[in-house]
Amino acid sequence: MRMYDIIEAKRDGHELTDEQIAFFVRGYVAGKIPDYQVSALLMAIFLRGMTDRETTTLTLEMMNSGDVVDLSALPGTTVDKHSTGGVGDKTSLAVVPMIAAMAPGEVFVAKMTGRGLGHTGGTLDKLESIPGFNCSLAEDAFIGCVRAHGGAIIGQTGNLVPADKLMYALRDVTATVDCIPLIASSIMSKKLAAGSNCILLDVKVGSGAFMKSVPDAIELAETMVAIGEGMGRRVEALITNMDRPLGRNIGNALEVAEVIDTLAGHGPDDLTHEAVMLASELVALTGICSRNEAERRARAVIADGSALAKLKEIVAAQGGDTRVIDDPSLLPQAALSRTVTAPRDGFVAHIDTEQVGIASAQLGGGRLKIDDDIDHASGIELLKNYGEAVREGEAVAVLFANDERKLAEGAATFEAAISYAGAEPPAEPLLYATVTRDGVQRA
Numbered sequence: 001m002r003m004y005d006i007i008e009a010k011r012d013g014h015e016l017t018d019e020q021i022a023f024f025v026r027g028y029v030a031g032k033i034p035d036y037q038v039s040a041l042l043m044a045i046f047l048r049g050m051t052d053r054e055t056t057t058l059t060l061e062m063m064n065s066g067d068v069v070d071l072s073a074l075p076g077t078t079v080d081k082h083s084t085g086g087v088g089d090k091t092s093l094a095v096v097p098m099i100a101a102m103a104p105g106e107v108f109v110a111k112m113t114g115r116g117l118g119h120t121g122g123t124l125d126k127l128e129s130i131p132g133f134n135c136s137l138a139e140d141a142f143i144g145c146v147r148a149h150g151g152a153i154i155g156q157t158g159n160l161v162p163a164d165k166l167m168y169a170l171r172d173v174t175a176t177v178d179c180i181p182l183i184a185s186s187i188m189s190k191k192l193a194a195g196s197n198c199i200l201l202d203v204k205v206g207s208g209a210f211m212k213s214v215p216d217a218i219e220l221a222e223t224m225v226a227i228g229e230g231m232g233r234r235v236e237a238l239i240t241n242m243d244r245p246l247g248r249n250i251g252n253a254l255e256v257a258e259v260i261d262t263l264a265g266h267g268p269d270d271l272t273h274e275a276v277m278l279a280s281e282l283v284a285l286t287g288i289c290s291r292n293e294a295e296r297r298a299r300a301v302i303a304d305g306s307a308l309a310k311l312k313e314i315v316a317a318q319g320g321d322t323r324v325i326d327d328p329s330l331l332p333q334a335a336l337s338r339t340v341t342a343p344r345d346g347f348v349a350h351i352d353t354e355q356v357g358i359a360s361a362q363l364g365g366g367r368l369k370i371d372d373d374i375d376h377a378s379g380i381e382l383l384k385n386y387g388e389a390v391r392e393g394e395a396v397a398v399l400f401a402n403d404e405r406k407l408a409e410g411a412a413t414f415e416a417a418i419s420y421a422g423a424e425p426p427a428e429p430l431l432y433a434t435v436t437r438d439g440v441q442r443a
Contacts, residue, residue: 001019001020001023003023003024003027003033003037003041003431004037004410004442006020006023006041007037007041007044008039008266010041010044010045010048011047011147012138013074015017015051015053015054016054018057020133021054021057021058021061022057022061024038024041025061025062025065025081025163025285026065027104028062028163028166028167029062029065029066029162029166029295031161035170038167038170039170039174039176040164042167042170042171042174042176042182043174043175045179045181045182046176046179046182049179049181050181052127052181052223052226054182054364055184055185055223056227056230058181058185058187059184059185059188059189059192059227061163062161062163062164062167062185062186062189062230063114063161063188063189063191063192063193063325064161064427065161065162065163065164066157066160066163067137067139067159067160067161067193068192068193068195069110069139069143069160069195071108071110071143071146071195071196071197073141073143073147074108074110074143074146074147075105075135075147076103076105076107076108077106077107077108077197077198077283077286077287078107078108078110078146078194078195078196078197078198079093079099079107079108079109079110079196079198079199079200079201079283079285079286079426080111080112080191080194080195080198080200081095081096081109081110081111081199081200081201081202081282082113082187082190082199082200082201082202082206083201083202083204084183084201084202084203084204084210084211084220085186085204085209086204086208086209086242086245086246086260087208087211087242087246087247087250087354087356087357087360088245088247088248088249088250088255088256088271088382089202089204089242089247089248089273090123090155090246090247090249090256090259090357091202091246091257091271091275091278091392092111092123092128092152092272093123093126093127093255093259093311094259094262094263094271094275094279094307094309094311094313094414095109095275095278095279096109096111096151096152096153097151097184097281097302097307097310097311097313097314098263098275098276098279098302098307098310099150099151099279099282100149100150100151100314101150101301101306101307101309101310102279102283102294102297102298102300102301103150103283103286103289103297104150105289106286106288107150107283107286107342108150108151109146109148109150109151109152110142110143110151110152110194110195111151111152111153111154112153112154112155112156112160112190112194113155114155114156114168114188114190114281115155115367115370120126120201121259122155124155125252125365125366125374125376126252126253126255126256127153127254127256127320128374128376129256129331129332129376129377130256130315130318130320130321130324130424131317131320131321131324131330132320132321133315133318133319133320133321134318134319135153135154135155135162135318136144136155137152137154137264137318138156139357142154145317145318145441148317149310149313149314149317150310150406151231151310151317152314152317152318153312153314154318156190160190160193160194161190161193161332162191163189163375164185164186164190167182167186168186170413171186171312171375173221178211178212179189180216180220180223181223181282182220183210184220184222184223184224184227184328187201187224188224188227188228188360191233192227192228192231192233193269195292196233197233197234197286198233198234198235198282198285198286199228199233199234199235199236200235200237200238200278200281200282200285201224201225201237201238202235202237202238202240202278203217203218203220203221203223203224203237203238203239203240203435204217204240204241204242204261205239205240205241205242206241206242206243206353207242207243207351207352207353207357208242208243208244208245208351208353208354208355208356209242209353214239214267214432214433217238217239217432218433218435218440221237221239221433221435222237222435222440224237225237225361225435225436225437226437228341229352229437230329234285234286235338235437236281236285236434236435236436237296237434237435238277238278238281238409238431238433238434238435239431239432239433239434240274240430240432241428241429241431241432242353242383242392243350243351243353243386243428244270244353244355244386244428245351245356245382245385246270246271246274247262247267247268247270247271247382248268248382248383248385249363249379249380249381249382250357250360250379250380250382251360251363251365251376251377251378251379251380251400252332252365252376252377253331253333253376253377253379254379254381254400256321256324256328256348256378256400258271258329259311259327260308260324260325260328261313262275262302263302263307263308264305264308265302265303265312269317269377269428270385272302273384273430276286276295276298276299276302277430277431279294279298280294280295280297280298281294281434282342282353283297283298283388286308288434293380295403308325310388311325311432312325312326331376331377332376332377332432333377334375334377334378334379334401334402336401336403336404336407337338337376337396337398337400337401337407338397338398338399338401338411339397339398339399339405340395340396340397340398340399340411340414340415340418341393341394341395341396342352342384342390342391342392342393342420343420344390344392344420345390345391345392345422346387346389346390346421346422346423347387347388347390347421347423347424347425348384348386348387348388348390348396348418348419348420348425349384349386349419349420349421349423349425350386350418350419350421350425351386351417351418351419352416352418353417355413355416355417356380356382356414356417358413359380359399359410359411359413359417360378360379360380361378362403362406362410362413363378363379363399363401363406363407363408363409363410364377364378364402364403364406365378365379366402369401375401375402375403377400378401378402378406378410379399379401380398380399380400380410380414381398381399381400381412382396383395383396383398384396384397386425386428387425387427387428389410389424391418391421393439396418397414399414403438429443431443
């Protein structure tokens, strides 16, 4: 069997056999197949697609390319949450401590997460804004942290789904990110290998998401739910709006500060709403309580401070400097800033959220090339979001960077991404649909 023939077969629109998929995944992980051939196959898959069987086979081969975590020693139900990626989407940082505080001793959040991909931010990059935070716990230490504190957040361990780790980096720089079979296999291979019983998928849709339309987002969600349920896990997906940034802050340290604010009860309404919704759905998915009771608990742990205390506890357990929880100004701070103002009276009528994400990356907060370093202090504070009124000359956003060239480049992209109108635009929902093993329920 030759990799050349596999690339040619998919290029010409043929269905790959289980053996061909196994050959390319195992050969790539073993270092026998070079990046350039895998890049060519990824582009062929992007252009030609995959059948349900191919996608399931790819997922299972990726899952079994390394270690599979055994969480059976934990005394309760294990849960995991994943977002397909968005701009300003820092919900994992809020949801993990919320759930740990909502159901102590009953529900355990064993969260493995990734870095920035394309124009979207990565949870690991955000967490590494906290001085000393260790995202690379060994498996025993990870499970011990989850058992002791109810939750932990780490990156993929060295031998957990190595096939995805390799392909993830290639997809980021070869324009093959937004492809349903590749997204589904990437996400579900990691979620299944991470070992949790219940998985909640937050599938973003809109200008700032990889899925640009609700039907495409539902198709992706159905694919992932079917894969997970077929492997004996409880899986549910929410289709949520990413036609506007989530919250006010975009960029790593800025987003950590906003999560701290949210868990203290002072966060923006949209971020608070989504964090409560996700935490509630995931706890309810375990079956320990009703959806209404789960929502009551989610709101209560914010109101009584226990979710923020749990975040501080988890940060301490993973070696982070807990002083930042009490004083977010201790997070990395940028040396340079620029204020963007409204050119006219009116309303923020449209935000090209993908371009806002690109602007944040240009400022230094993301990767434009595979080997780029992250500037944790850079990013955007959005003072006006979609639908909000503005006056001519009023501040719309403040941009932060540590390099004048990057600041100018990011500012130009950001300003072009915002549109204004004289009339107030229509309100948009935060939730479009819920996808379960029983089907699709529109919001």
